[in-house]
Amino acid sequence: MWRPCGTFDDTYEKDISIVRTPAQWSITVAGLAVLAVLPLFASGYFMTTVNLIAISIISAQGLGILTGLTGQISLGQGAFMGVGAYTLMMLMNYLGFSFWLALPCAMVSAGIIGLIFGLPSLRIKGFYLAMATLSAQFIIPWVITNVRPDLTGGTSTINIQYPSLFGLDLSKQSSMYYVIIFFTIAILYLTRNLARSKIGRAFVAIRDNDLAAEIMGLEVFRYKLLSFTICSMYAGLAGSLWVLWVGAVNVDSFTLHESIWFLGMIIVGGLGSIPGVCFGVIFIRVLELFVQQISPPIAALFPDAIGAAIKSGLSPFTFGLVILLFLIYEPRGLAHRWEIVKHFYRRWPFSY
Amino acid sequence: MTAEDQTKLKVEDLNLSFGSVQALMDVSFEVNGDEILALIGPNGAGKTSLLNCVSGFYHAQRGRVSFEGHDISRFSPSKRAKLGISRTFQNIELYTGLTALDNLMAARHVYIKYGPVAGSFFFGKARREEVENRKVVEEIIDLLEMEEVRYRVVESLPYGLRKRVDMGRALALHPKLLLLDEPMAGMNVEEKEDMARFILDIHELWKIPIIIVEHDMGVVMDICHRVVVLDFGLKLAEGTPAEIKQNEKVIQAYLGKE
Numbered sequence: 001m002w003r004p005c006g007t008f009d010d011t012y013e014k015d016i017s018i019v020r021t022p023a024q025w026s027i028t029v030a031g032l033a034v035l036a037v038l039p040l041f042a043s044g045y046f047m048t049t050v051n052l053i054a055i056s057i058i059s060a061q062g063l064g065i066l067t068g069l070t071g072q073i074s075l076g077q078g079a080f081m082g083v084g085a086y087t088l089m090m091l092m093n094y095l096g097f098s099f100w101l102a103l104p105c106a107m108v109s110a111g112i113i114g115l116i117f118g119l120p121s122l123r124i125k126g127f128y129l130a131m132a133t134l135s136a137q138f139i140i141p142w143v144i145t146n147v148r149p150d151l152t153g154g155t156s157t158i159n160i161q162y163p164s165l166f167g168l169d170l171s172k173q174s175s176m177y178y179v180i181i182f183f184t185i186a187i188l189y190l191t192r193n194l195a196r197s198k199i200g201r202a203f204v205a206i207r208d209n210d211l212a213a214e215i216m217g218l219e220v221f222r223y224k225l226l227s228f229t230i231c232s233m234y235a236g237l238a239g240s241l242w243v244l245w246v247g248a249v250n251v252d253s254f255t256l257h258e259s260i261w262f263l264g265m266i267i268v269g270g271l272g273s274i275p276g277v278c279f280g281v282i283f284i285r286v287l288e289l290f291v292q293q294i295s296p297p298i299a300a301l302f303p304d305a306i307g308a309a310i311k312s313g314l315s316p317f318t319f320g321l322v323i324l325l326f327l328i329y330e331p332r333g334l335a336h337r338w339e340i341v342k343h344f345y346r347r348w349p350f351s352y
Numbered sequence: 353m354t355a356e357d358q359t360k361l362k363v364e365d366l367n368l369s370f371g372s373v374q375a376l377m378d379v380s381f382e383v384n385g386d387e388i389l390a391l392i393g394p395n396g397a398g399k400t401s402l403l404n405c406v407s408g409f410y411h412a413q414r415g416r417v418s419f420e421g422h423d424i425s426r427f428s429p430s431k432r433a434k435l436g437i438s439r440t441f442q443n444i445e446l447y448t449g450l451t452a453l454d455n456l457m458a459a460r461h462v463y464i465k466y467g468p469v470a471g472s473f474f475f476g477k478a479r480r481e482e483v484e485n486r487k488v489v490e491e492i493i494d495l496l497e498m499e500e501v502r503y504r505v506v507e508s509l510p511y512g513l514r515k516r517v518d519m520g521r522a523l524a525l526h527p528k529l530l531l532l533d534e535p536m537a538g539m540n541v542e543e544k545e546d547m548a549r550f551i552l553d554i555h556e557l558w559k560i561p562i563i564i565v566e567h568d569m570g571v572v573m574d575i576c577h578r579v580v581v582l583d584f585g586l587k588l589a590e591g592t593p594a595e596i597k598q599n600e601k602v603i604q605a606y607l608g609k610e
Contacts, residue, residue, distance in 0.1 A: 016479075016486070190472040190473070197472070197474060198457075198466065202461060205458045211409070212445035212446070216438070216458065216525065217459070217462040
């Protein structure tokens with residue numbers, strides 16, 4: 001492991017700290033400052049994209065904890081976001097909760113549902129668990145559309161009242177950005193800490209060797225459920241912010257498609273790495289937008305029937321190709337590339 | 353001395369079978385005070401099965417395992433770890449994605465009390481506990497001479513060092529009973545000497561009983577106080593190394609004539 005030059009840890013507190021050199025402090029502060037002034041310069045379209053990426057990072061970090069750290073594959077992240085979103089909408093529209101009160105409730109309800117769908121992890125792992133969590137992805141949207149359509153609106157879209165914060169109207173992308181980015185940074189901070197704490201070590205221990213973990217005194221099942229709960233609480237938060245972002249809630253936003261994209265994001269980013277998850281989300285979301293931009297001109301080059309197929313097919317095609325290429329050429333994801341860059345910088349001018 | 357007379361671990365009439373294969377038949381033995389006990393026997397004799405019954409990985413069909421006077425036969429492995437039974441593995445079952453340091457820290461799990469929320473903020477109590485436990489782990493790193501590999505991911509370590517990390521992880525639990533499953537397997541003479549020295553150091557420093565499963569008779573006869581011989585799930589003999597060396601049955605089943 002290579003550490004920044006010139007750091008001499010003389011206490012264990014220093015050794016376990018995350019931000020360790022003055023340069024790292026300045027980068028952190030500068031980064032936060034850029035995020036703070038971003039809406040003043042960026043266009044509405046750009047802010048919409050940033051908001052989407054920020055929301056996706058929250059959800060993907062949750063999945064990163066569950067799949068990347070704990071090694072439990074989940075195909076239900078989209079559905080858990082839906083649980084959060086619908087809880088928020090119903091609490092706001094029918095019970096008159098404010099957005100700020102409904103938000104933690106939405107997180108808790110998503111957490112509980114995630115816990116329930118995590119129960120099969122007691123007995124099964126790997127692909128079988130993926131199938132079990134896939135059931136969440138079918139059951140939850142079905143419940144939303146069919147059980148009480150008078151409350152959930154079935155398949156139709158239901159609007160919410162845009163919340164305000166200290167008199168600031170949050171209906172504009174540039175103003176809601178501050179709320180979203182606040183939560184994103186908070187989640188990154190908490191996740192980073194969780195990963196280096198006792199809990200994070202227990203998660204990785206279970207991922208790498210669950211039998212040894214049990215022998216060494218870890219209650220494996222408890223930690224698996226904890227991981228599921230944390231993961232879906234993040235999803236609940238992301239789902240709630242999604243409602244804020246769209247201003248409405250629709251069951252079509254939380255499909256299996258989304259769940260698989262989240263899994264793709266953390267694979268591209270690098271399983272088990274927190275910056276990696278952020279890279280993966282940004283990479284995939286930007287790629288998605290890029291494909292959306294280029295597919296109409298490409299489609300125009302072809303006759304109508306083929307053009308329409310290209311328009312609808314280019315995005316999943318690109319996504320599939322990217323995942324495939326990453327699995328073959330960089331299975332450790334963008335995080336690994338980032339590590340290589342960091343090491344190069346730290347060892348420079350020596351190449352070894 | 354009272355400490356020496358005290359029975360730490362008592363295994364009574366243990367029976368374990370997998371289908372029609374009887375792995376252990378009415379095996380009984382005791383570990384007293386702070387002795388080093390060796391379990392020896394030919395391959396498939398049931399040594400590791402017996403160790404697994406003690407650490408809770410297997411539950412015996414009949415018989416009792418008691419530790420410090422309490423019946424722990426039905427306890428889960430993690431509960432036994434909390435009571436102070438710790439072990440190493442024949443095939444090194446480390447957390448391959450973690451650094452050597454984190455492997456040891458992960459074993460401190462039972463001593464670290466803060467919860468997920470405190471862990472997420474990593475402030476005050478959580479940070480303090482991390483540092484306290486880090487000090488304990490550093491002592492073990494010092495004892496086992498693995499300062500160099502502290503920050504190395506276990507996956508990238510050579511076999512001998514992994515074996516040492518495995519030992520370190522077992523020690524980080526601060527066990528009251530240490531089970532070592534073939535600590536010398538696959539090592540060269542030098543590494544074996546190191547390992548034997550570590551075992552004696554630990555015994556000297558912590559005064560804990562140690563059970564060793566081992567095939568290297570030189571090591572067994574040199575460092576162990578008592579030997580239990582297993583063959584096809586049956587206890588063949590028990591005694592001091594000198595007695596075992598002379599035992600006809602053991603010579604026939606396992607040791608062979610010189």
